[in-house]
Amino acid sequence: MTLKLKYFGMVAEASGKEEELLDGAFLSVQELEEGLLLKYPNLSEINFKVAVNQNIVERDFKLKGDEEVALLPPFAGG
């Protein structure tokens, strides 16, 4: 199973990419976040919300493993 990840703003800067495919057995958004924190330690400094298949969800949201997941930090600028 492969997740399609999309990164925005500072999350894209922390990961060094705007999107990637990720294999792994992540059962929830929380597990995915933990996996990403190991891969990209700089992410720990960044607040973000997660959208799964275009729906903003909470950390306990269950993943099937083939979703499109977006990591979305808040922006301050105006």
Added chain:
Amino acid sequence: MKLSNEEKNRYSRHILLDSVGEEGQEKLKSAKVLVVGAGGLGCPVLQYLTAVGVGIIGIIDFDIVDETNLQRQILFTVDDIGTNKAKAAKDRLEKLNPFITHNVYPEKLTTKNALSLFSQYDIIVDGTDNFSTRYLVNDACVITNKPLVYGAIYKFEGQVTVFNYKNGPTYRCLFPEPPKAGSVPNCSEIGVIGVLPGLIGTQQANEVIKMVLGIGEPLSGKLLTYDSLNNSSLILNISRSQVQVQKVVTEKDNFENIDYDFFCGIVPSNHLNQISIEELKEWFDSDSDFQLVDVREEWEQPRVEKDNVLIAPLHDLGNFADKISTKKKVVVICQHGIRSIAAIEQLEKEYNFNNLFNLQGGIINW
């Protein structure tokens, strides 16, 4: 509200549209919209709301026009530098459309003035540049039951949505907690491509117009993200969180006393030593033995031209750590007193400094 013949002529391209017509144009004329912040986002919002004929437009901004604003804040000219933004915007907008009433509030939006101000308008537009005002604007909209047209930008990317519209989600439903203070920089700290606020602000104006006219689908419950580098956009669904909304409603009577800077962590933790700009001037005048560490970029103005200044931009701070005194008092400064807090945290955590003072509010008022 009826249109004069002159107005009918001015708005003829609207009136030709079936879904606007004279009736729609009258709705725009009767509409009252408050724009919070006349900066990068506020300028295009104000320009279009004025052009399309929104009858009463409020503009609140305490800030003054600065040369670095002109790259993106399209209402202003060189002649406006040093003038309050709300006032300068009104002068420019009146030339565009004299049929509009522009109410100017050259002051800071606070918990003391927000509720009475918001209740005089139908729709609120957020064009602010910091989290504490964004949470304040959201909460005041929840309390006064006004829809909030939200826009926010970061370098080349933007977000647009409509909050609190017909029981839709609010800003807190999307982002319940503010990010750590200083962790998300704003345009003046990290830059922004000039046209981006134009794109996002224009989308915000469009959302206002749709809500006033009752046409199309406002972006309620939907967050539009836009990347100007590859023109990609996404629409993400946001759900209303009754818990988050209720938090604001419960605190309603206490709203005036809420410290939004504190909520956003801008009032720093207890151990942090603060110094005011007056105190700093006294230190200079009395020849106190201290070092001043400026963590801004070299081109940022105003500069402090003194002998004891070390320029150590935040992104490169580690390379200057050995030049920062561990014996004397050290005042860390930046433009608004936000990056300097981040710098102090880094220096204390990674290099064990314990002699650092933060210049409260930054050097902008030097």
